[in-house]
Amino acid sequence: MAQPVVLLGAGRLETCGAFPLARIAAVRPVVLAAPEPPAWARPYLAGHLAVDPAREAQTAEAVLRYAAGRPVGGVLTWCREHLVTAARITGRLGLPGLPFETAVVCAEPAESRALLLRHRVPAAGPEDTEGPLVSAEAVVLDDEVRIVALTRTTPGPAPARRPLRHCVHAHDGELHNRFLRQCVERAVRALGLNHTVVHVTLRLTARGPRVLGVAPHLPGDLIPLLVERATGVDLARAAAALATGRCPELTPTRQRAAAVQFAYPAVTGRLTHLRLDPAAEHEPSAERMVLTRRTGDPVTAAPHADTSDRLAHWVVTGEDSTDCREALRRMADHLTATVTPTADTYAA
Numbered sequence: 367m368a369q370p371v372v373l374l375g376a377g378r379l380e381t382c383g384a385f386p387l388a389r390i391a392a393v394r395p396v397v398l399a400a401p402e403p404p405a406w407a408r409p410y411l412a413g414h415l416a417v418d419p420a421r422e423a424q425t426a427e428a429v430l431r432y433a434a435g436r437p438v439g440g441v442l443t444w445c446r447e448h449l450v451t452a453a454r455i456t457g458r459l460g461l462p463g464l465p466f467e468t469a470v471v472c473a474e475p476a477e478s479r480a481l482l483l484r485h486r487v488p489a490a491g492p493e494d495t496e497g498p499l500v501s502a503e504a505v506v507l508d509d510e511v512r513i514v515a516l517t518r519t520t521p522g523p524a525p526a527r528r529p530l531r532h533c534v535h536a537h538d539g540e541l542h543n544r545f546l547r548q549c550v551e552r553a554v555r556a557l558g559l560n561h562t563v564v565h566v567t568l569r570l571t572a573r574g575p576r577v578l579g580v581a582p583h584l585p586g587d588l589i590p591l592l593v594e595r596a597t598g599v600d601l602a603r604a605a606a607a608l609a610t611g612r613c614p615e616l617t618p619t620r621q622r623a624a625a626v627q628f629a630y631p632a633v634t635g636r637l638t639h640l641r642l643d644p645a646a647e648h649e650p651s652a653e654r655m656v657l658t659r660r661t662g663d664p665v666t667a668a669p670h671a672d673t674s675d676r677l678a679h680w681v682v683t684g685e686d687s688t689d690c691r692e693a694l695r696r697m698a699d700h701l702t703a704t705v706t707p708t709a710d711t712y713a714a
Contacts, residue, residue, distance in 0.1 A: 380658045390602050430455070453469035490569050496572075503601060504554070526670050589601075599618055623690050629679065654680065
C-alpha cells in the first residue's frame with residue numbers, strides 16, 4: 367500500500383472543493399491534520415490527526431509521532447497559513463517540501479512582495495489597477511518552471527473585489543507572452559521555490575505583466591478542476607507527486623476551456639429564498655451547479671463580501687472562452703435568490 371500523505375487543513379468547501387482531495391485520495395491514503403474533519407472531506411480520508419495546524423509545534427510533534435509508527439510519504443497543504451508548519455515537518459522528517467525560510471516568506475504577502483522587489487521582479491504597485499487579471503498555474507521542477515495553464519479572473523466590485531468568475535483556456539494567447547513567462551520565472555527564482563505547484567497572480571498592465579502575488583501551493587476556487595477539464599493536467603496529483611519525491615505527469619490531454627462563476631448577494635441582509643431550477647441539469651455544457659448557502663443565513667453584498675457569502679457556483683466547459691461565457695450566462699438564469707435587507711442596512 368502506498369505511504370500516506372498528511373494534509374494540513376482541508377480548507378473550506380466553497381473555496382477549495384472536494385476535487386483536489388478526491389484526486390489525491392484516489393492514488394494515496396490521505397491523513398488529515400485538523401481539529402475536526404469537515405463532513406464533505408470524510409469520504410476521502412484514511413485517517414485523522416486531531417490537531418490545529420495553526421499551532422506549529424503541536425502539529426509537528428503529532429505528525430512525527432504518527433510517522434514513527436508508519437512511514438509518511440509526504441506532507442501537503444493548500445492553505446497559506448499552514449506553509450510554515452508544513453515546512454517544519456518536512457524538514458524534520460527529511461521529506462520534499464519548501465525550505466523553512468522560504469515558507470516563512472511565502473506565508474506573508476508583504477514579505478514576499480519585498481523580496482520580489484529586491485530581486486527586481488516586476489511587481490504590481492498602487493498605480494497598477496487597470497488591466498486583465500491572470501494567474502499562471504505552474505509546476506517547478508529543478509531548473510524548469512513549466513506553466514501548464516493560465517486562469518483569467520473577473521473581479522467583483524470594489525472594495526472587496528472578490529472573484530466573480532475564473533476561466534481556463536488551453537489555447538490562451540497569453541501562454542505565448544514571453545514577458546509574462548519571464549515574470550513568472552523570475553518570481554519563482556526570487557522566492558527560491560522548487561519541486562512545487564505554484565499559483566502566480568499577475569496584472570497585464572500597459573507597462574507589461576506585473577506580479578501581484580505568489581502562492582506555492584494548489585490554488586482554490588476550483589481552479590485545479592478547471593485546469594483538468596481544459597487541459598487534462600491534474601494539478602492535485604502533481605502536487606501529491608512532488609510532495610512524495612516523484613515526477614508528476616504534466617502532458618496535456620485536452621484542448622478545451624472551462625470556467626466557474628460565483629453568485630454573490632445583491633444586498634446585505636438575510637437570505638429568504640434560494641432556488642436552483644432543475645432544468646439546469648439539461649444544460650449540455652454544465653459540469654456542476656451547487657448552492658453554497660441556506661435560507662435564513664445572513665449574507666453580505668458583493669462590494670464587501672467574502673467567499674463565505676457566495677450563494678452558489680457553477681462550472682461549465684466549452685471549446686473556447688466564448689463558449690464558456692455564454693454557458694455561464696445561461697446557467698445563471700436557473701438561479702433565483704431573495705435577500706431581505708436588515709434594519710442595519712436601512713440605517714446605513
